[in-house]
Structures are given as C-alpha cells and as structure tokens.
Amino acid sequence: MEGNLKLEQVGLISDLMQGKELAKKLHDLMFSSSSSTSHETKEVLLDKIFVSYEKALTKLNWEANVGEEDTKITIFKMMDSPCSFTNESPRGEVFNQEVKHKNVSKKRKTMDSWTKQMKVCPGTVLDGSLGDGYNWRKYGQKDILGAKFPRGYYRCTHRHAQGCLATKQVQKSDEETTYEITYKGRHTCIQSSHAKKAFPSKSKICIGENKHHNHQKKIALEEKKIEQQQTQDTAFTFGPELEVKIDLENKEDIFPSFFFPSPSIGSETMIENHFTESFSPAFLSPSTSESNIFCLSPCNFGSIGLGLSVQTSESDITDIVSATTSVNNSPIANLDDLDLFFDNVDFDTDFPINTPEYFTL
DNA sequence: AGTATTTGACCACG
C-alpha cells in the first residue's frame, strides 16, 4: 500500500516536472526573438504539457467533471495571459502556489467558480464591495473550521432586481494580509444605476485625505469602521500594495469581466480586468514564473497616463459601467478604448496622487 | 424611510 503510494508519487512528480519543463520550453519559444518558430511546434508543446498534467491529475484521481476540453481551455487561457510567463515581481514578492480545493462545497457544484487571492498591506481600507467593481451585499458570515477568521458571504446587490446570481466568498487567511475570494456564478446584471455605490465615499477617505469639511467627525467615524472591519470581514485592507492571485479553475470564461478599481487612481475609477488579456507584459508586470499573479505598477500606469488621480462623475461611471459590463464582456482592453475611457473622466487635482500603490491582478 | 449589515436558525450535503 505504502509502496504503491510512493511509486505513484514518483510518477506524479515526474509528470509534473515534465509539464514544467515543457512549459519552460514553450515559454522560451514564445519569448525568443526568432519568429521562425512554427505555430505547430508551440501546439505540440502545448499538447505535451496538457498530456503531462492530464496524467498527473489522473493519478490524483482528479474528478472527471472537468472535461478534457475544459482542461485544455483552461491551460490555453493561462497561456493567453501575458503575465503567465513572467519572471519576477517588481517588488520581489512571491506568492506560494498552492493546491486549493475548488468547489468548496458540493452544494454549488454546477456553478462556475474561481478563486483569487489578494495580498494586501495594512494601511488603507476598502469596502468589501470593492475590489471588483460589482456591488455586493453581504448576506452571511460563518466561522469556518480551521480558519482563523470568519468567511463572509456576499451576493450581487441586483439579485432580486435583475436575478443576478453571482456570489462571492471572502476568506481572510491566517496570515492577515491575504484574502481568498471565491466567486461563484456570473453577473447577469447591468450595474449601471448602482455603479456609483460600488465606490462608497468611505474608501475615498481611507485612500487619501478627504478634502471635505467635518474632518474630525469623519476620521472618528473611519476609526470606528476600521475597528469593525478588523473583527468582521466586511472590508479589505489595501495598502500601498496589493496582490491578487487568480486561480484559473473554472470551466469557461475565467475572467468574467470584473473590475479592479485602482487604489492609486481614486476609488471611483475602474480598470477592467481584461487588461490581463490584452496588455503587454511591460504594462502588466509578472510576479513569478510559476504563478499567475499580475502586477500593475504605478509607473506602468503612468506610461499611459493613468498615474494621475482621476475621479469620474456619477453619470460617467454609469456610462462606463453599462458599456463594459454588457453581457458577454467584450474586452475593452486596448489603448484606444482606454483613451475613450479617460476622455470621460474628470481629473480631480485635490485628490492625493502620491500614494505609491500598485496592484496586481 | 430605505438600504445595508449582523447573526442565529435552518437546510443540504457528505
């Protein structure tokens, strides 16, 4: 019994190592200057990688509920990401790759789900509804066995109004700087008229000094909120930096068009996550070669004019959101679109711009 | 007053 196990483990490791090697070769091919490399070669490598991992997964008795095609799609999507093959994090931070249990509960087996990890530093506070630009309403909190912190359950605000079944679970990990966010289901809602609520003023206060009066009152309020947020999981703490790791687990559309508001450019500005699919590696600096952590540095933002603090009017937000959250999430991530995007925003010079945040997707 | 959050209870799954 034990012998068998060891043999299997050796085989497993061998398969995984082979996959890694092949991936590395593919990586070299893809980033080598020679354009002569045939597309076929790449495909052969991809197939080999796929087979290696398939074998490994089979050995792990991986459930067949993720079909062959789906697996392939997942792998290809990972390849598509400009950051999947990057070598280093700008800040040298590394996320441990970890095998996580998907389908946290079999109850929701049929739903799409994907998990992302966000590494944050203390300092700034964002509301739980932030982080992806959708409006979330907390509907539960539960102490989870073995977890130091309770898990928060959120559903789309438009559940009743528009029948949107998207939900997410936010779990603060034992190291207090990491949040694991599991999304389930897709947004079928149009966020338009409520979009502004995704960016409540309190996050503004935290990110930078608020320019309005009643300072002391607001600060006191904020302290109270922070206090609450430390004991409950209704808010995230985002600091000068934040990392997000997305687990490419789900079967079809891995990035269902959620938004990542940038703390550095104002809480009312969103950047669509399709960045990850269209921007060059120079813009989206990679974290590690073995993880799919995407980084956006302020300088990179600056290179396309995003380093400035911007604030959108409510109507602008409404327009932008309704335009970009449309059903099948057509990517807006080219620079032309960005230009359009920023044509629609007002620059607010009162807003502090010296915060050196960057975030990773 | 309307909306969001909290929290204990309930339910489904393994």
Place this chain on the structure above:
DNA sequence: CGTGGTCAAATACT
C-alpha cells in the same frame, strides 16, 4: 451528525 451555505428578522446606518 458536522460543516458550510443561505435565509430572514433584528439592527444599524445614511
């Protein structure tokens, strides 16, 4: 039966 996920009444907030 234990655990995780959801519901819904009570409460808090705006």
